[in-house]
Amino acid sequence: xxxxxxxxxxxxxxxxxxxxxxxxxxxxxxxxxxxxxxxxxxxxxxxxxxxxxxxxxxxxxxxxxxxxxxxxxxxxxxxxxxxxx
Numbered sequence: 765x766x767x768x769x770x771x772x773x774x775x776x777x778x779x780x781x782x783x784x785x786x787x788x789x790x791x792x793x794x795x796x797x798x799x800x801x802x803x804x805x806x807x808x809x810x811x812x813x814x815x816x817x818x819x820x821x822x823x824x825x826x827x828x829x830x831x832x833x834x835x836x837x838x839x840x841x842x843x844x845x846x847x848x849x
Contacts, residue, residue, distance in 0.1 A: 780792075
C-alpha cells in the first residue's frame with residue numbers, strides 16, 4: 765500500500781488525532797472514504813468510456829476491411845464477366 769508500513773501508518777493516525785481531534789476524526793474519515801469511492805467510480809467510468817471508444821474504432825476497421833473485400837470481389841467478378849464477353 766504505497767510503501768507505507770504499519771509503524772508509519774500509526775504515526776500518521778496519531779498526528780491526525782492530535783491535529784484534528786477525536787470528535788472530528790470519524791467525520792473526516794467518512795468524508796475521505798466517500799471521496800475515494802466517488803473517485804474510483806469516476807475512474808471506472810473513464811476506463812469504460814475509453815474501452816467503448818477503442819471497440820468502436822476496431823469495429824469500424826473491421827467494417828472497412830469487410831467493405832473493401834466485398835468491393836474487391838465485386839470488381840473481380842465484373843472483370844471476369846467482361847473477359848468472357
